[in-house]
Amino acid sequence: MKQRKLLPRFIIIVSILIVSIYLLFPTFKFSHLNGKEEKISQQIAEKMGVSYSYVIENLYKDESILRDKLDDLIEISPEDKQIVTDLLGYAQGEMAEGLNKSRKSAIKRGLDLQGGMHLVLEVDLVQLMRNLARTRDQRLEGILTKVQKELDQNPQADFDDVVIQYFEEEKIKLSQYFGEPGESNATVLGYMSKQADDAISRSLEILRNRIDQFGVSEPSIRKQGARRILLELPGVQDPARARDLIGRTAMLEFKLVADPDKHQQLLKDIDKLLVDRKKLEDTTSTSTDAIFDDIEKPETTDITEVAKADSIDEDVLDLSAEMSEDTTVSDTGAVDFSTEEAPFSSLLRGYRGEIAVPSENLRRVKAYLTDPDVEDVFPDGTQVLWSAKPEIAGDGKEYYVFYLVKNTSELTGSALSDARVEISSGYSDPGTAGKPEVSLTLNRAGARKFARVTGANIDKKLAIVLDDKVHMAPVIRAKIAGGRARIEGSANFEEAEDLAIVLRAGALPTSVIIEEERTVGPSLGRDSIRKGTTSAIIGMILVIIFMVIYYGMSGLIANVALLMNILLIFGGLAFFGAMGIGATLSLPGIAGIILTIGMAVDANVLIFERIREELETGKTVWHAISAGYDRAFRTILDANLTTLIAALVLLQFGSGPIKGFAVTLAIGILSSLFTAIVVTRLIFDYITSKKTLERLSI
């Protein structure tokens, strides 16, 4: 037999090693910073006398929260205060940046390790029927209660069958309550099935609209199958609040947007207020609160009174007049976009005739707007809302549009009966022909109200607000009396469809039920990692010692392969995780790695036992090694491929943690095949190439 070349194999192995280490670098960095984050947060919590979870929760939420809290503390010594300030500066600056950078390419940790919530939501079909019914009475309620009971007791029953069964029992047709009168049961069920699909889209849109309120850095919301929503909230601190947020009914409102000059005026007023406050602080160092307390605050108006007011003009004028009287600085007239002159408006930009905020300034702008003094500058009965999704401007930056709206709604979602995407016929404006538009249908009461609102506010903008976020603010072109309206201006079909879903979300309440919830607290996640790591290290040491005792030098070679195998598994996890294949490290995954440690030496045991047998037949060392590898190879391949089959089946079946286990097991099998056969063989070949061995330590 010819001696095989060493160098090409050596180069391949070394490059694979280097790639693995390179892939693992972000993971090392991330876990290092993660440990640091924990330590720093604990230090801050201790010095400030607050709970650790409070610090963690607010560390990145808003830079000012902890700083403000620190400023309010009285008992804290100046040294400690300085220490906390420095720590905060580091944590929110350099460390946060490092964490964000390394997180993307680090090994993804499953929810069971990092803590968090995993939820599977379904539409409550019985509730949906209740909502869809043309009339609701005791009889219908009785049937629906029975349906609900049956479904609870027999979860595998088909919904449609159960519904039909109970309606037939009462000897009535579905069309008595649903769809059009006289329709067959099958038609009605088909219609309801479409409604159920639509309900999932609406719920998805509602949840996406609320995504920032969950307060986690990487929430994930996606559709699972046809009728389910999968929601993952890593690191969520308050599961009860998250659950509540999911169950909440969506609120769709139509609100009048203040005229552009009111927007400008508000910016000027806020700037002026901030400049004045700064000057006062600089010159007299008197508490601003004391001075601004003297300004009479506008009284809050009763719900009915505001509703009567037709326009907000007077309030705005009143307030600005008040401001110029009470403040000593004269109005400069023009808005100067410099930081000193215009601390607020310099954070804003004009965007297609509207005022927008670049996403990096959003947090500061929002902080200004919640300042009680600034809130007082708002025209009476108005509020500031933001666009739901950022606009991407020509410079590639994200902008959120700023809307000053009346805080009472002109119309709510209950006024709507439907919203559909249609392709414009170009009847009113030939330029729009062929473009998608959203067509609204209002119910009778809604139509009456809509006619009044549109008639009184022609050429004004009407914002479509879902859960306090503006999805669009079309201009009212004419009085709309017929109960049907069209919204133009969607850039493409998808955008129009999204808007239609938002509108329907408000029109028809959807209730989702949580079919599955798995929440892991952060402390359990930390414990799991610690225990998993401890077990892995102890197990590995035991195996390593055993191999050396049993196989001597050859055992050492197998151990090199074992260590490299573990490195490759982690490298593989990082690689597949970064590729987005869903390779996450879960607790069962760690168990999988530990199991692999035990099983990985199997290939080497097979080879070594074969070599021993061959040596017994009197072969030379080199021939025995060669024959041992050749003979064992087929066995190893068969044995591992069958385990791989089990792992792949598990990958198809499993969800979450089990999937993580299957991925690790599969990666482990492949990498242990490589290390146990290729790597150890290279080492043996290298040793035997140096000198002819008389005896082999095996």
Place this chain on the structure above:
Amino acid sequence: MLKILHNPKLDFQSKRHLAMSISAIVIFIGLLSMVLHGGPNYSIDFSGGLSILLRFDIPEGKPPITEAEVRRSLAKIDLANSEVKLSRSEEAEDILISVKEIGRFKPPESIIRAQLNQKLGKTWHIVSGDQLNKEKLPDLTGFSYVVITTEANEDELRSVINSVDIDNPQVIKHQTIAGKEAFILAGEGKDTVTRIRKVLSEDYPEYTIDLRSIDRVGPRIGAELRLQAIGAILAALSLIVIYLWIRFELLFGVAAVIALFHDVIITLGIFSLLNIEISLTIIGAFLTLVGYSLNDTIVVFDRIRENLKRYKNKSYAEVVNLSINSTLSRTIITSGTTMMVVLVLFFYGGQVLHSFSLALLIGIIVGTYSSIYIASPVLVEWATRTGKAAGRKKKVQ
């Protein structure tokens, strides 16, 4: 160098009938236990229900809490038949509470909505307290359900709210809206997890309670998962038969799968005897042990295939016995190293992996046994009965 059981020339085949009888008895006891328990003991993953893990920090000088005490507290909130499991360490104890089949899990709002709908049956609008404008309405922040209605009278509302499943119910009379008197009906949601935590922290105020994990599975998903798990195990087994059919021959595949069935049924039986629940993770462990046990079986089969060609003058049973003997040291070593790490996992892996590693532990022992005493004897029996082995002897003669 050390050598364990190096080609010990043991006669396994003569004891195959004894081994098969032992297996049959163990399987029978396991199945009997499952029948007596009314089927496998499914965890909430498959049966649907709620399971929460709480950690009690035991203050100095205080006694640890017992299972009976926890049960007594749970009985107060009508959860008397929930399962309570305790595991204690020096400074804290973990309490796992499982409540099975508590129906559908909705966000409480939809329950309230349904109840109100039934009781009120008139126009009403339900919102969350946090969504309301604090300036215009009394501060209802924190209330999960706020119903504003102008259609009912105060007495009617009071009777409704008292019959509805909410905490801290209130009826607030509000100003007139559109010429009618408006009432606000407000309350907080009831949630099983919240109720359990509340009753325990009321009963044991000195202990700090940390919520470690919550698992809730609706009955529909539970039923689906059960089907999926059975499907997954069957799919894995049939794929393995096909693979072995291609690589060896059908007989080997069938023998291997019979051994695998044997392993899974025995492990299930032992789990039933020990009253350990079958959860998703346990299914993961089963599939792993399917792969592992197969690993062992294939090593032996591979040697049988090789030796059948090599020793043409030996009988089928002899070849099988020889092959088992020559691979015995490998079988013992690999099972030993794997068992070593699984034992470490069993003792240090923590509560979550406890039954997972136990399943593997049982699986490794049974799997090793079955590749020697079940898979190979099946091969011999089958070959003898179908005349394959006989034909072989004839050829040699």
